[in-house]
Amino acid sequence: MKFIADGMLGKLTRWLRMLGQDVTYSTKFEDAELIAAAEKEQRILLTRDLELYQRATSKGIDAFYVEGRTEAEKLADLAERFDFPLTIDLNRSRCPRCNAEIRLTPKENVAGKVEKNTFIYYSEFWKCIKCGHIYWQGAHWNGICSTLEEAKKIRGSQVNFI
Numbered sequence: 001m002k003f004i005a006d007g008m009l010g011k012l013t014r015w016l017r018m019l020g021q022d023v024t025y026s027t028k029f030e031d032a033e034l035i036a037a038a039e040k041e042q043r044i045l046l047t048r049d050l051e052l053y054q055r056a057t058s059k060g061i062d063a064f065y066v067e068g069r070t071e072a073e074k075l076a077d078l079a080e081r082f083d084f085p086l087t088i089d090l091n092r093s094r095c096p097r098c099n100a101e102i103r104l105t106p107k108e109n110v111a112g113k114v115e116k117n118t119f120i121y122y123s124e125f126w127k128c129i130k131c132g133h134i135y136w137q138g139a140h141w142n143g144i145c146s147t148l149e150e151a152k153k154i155r156g157s158q159v160n161f162i
Contacts, residue, residue: 001082004043006034006052009066012074017099018144019075019084020092024099035061044082072147076154086151088144090126100130110134 005013007027016023024043031052038045038061045056045063056063064081068074079086095102105127111119114134126135 001084002041002043003046004029004034004038004041006031006045006047006049008048009046011071012046012066012078014096015071015075015147016078017094017096018088019086020089020094021084022094022099031055035059038063046078070150072150073154075148075151079151080155086148086155088148093126095128095131095133095135097133098128098131100128102126102128102135105134 002022004024013025053065122136
């Protein structure tokens, strides 16, 4: 799935990238640029701006108006609408910072590039192929999993009426 997100959705953009979604994002895009890029690159426009959403859809652009209050609610709504799993597969995840692919990298390749204790206590590392940022399943991993579990519960409780 390919998305473009407006400037109000930076945190959601990072979540979607971790989930393996291709998301273009910048706080510098004007509304007209977002619409043009969505059309040119065949991306779904994600926005919290109702006026932008209405303008985009009136031009035939596939857009989604993000309404959830929490990240879990937003993720549940998007996963329901676009049918993607709420599971992080690190073989498919993208860099939360720059959207490029991340790849498993041998532990010895990160020596001196991460904190000493991180190097000692963790054995698996992933590196962005573009910006070089290094990732591991650190202390924050439990929080990530909790948010995704909450999103799954919300999605599971959504009822579709015909």
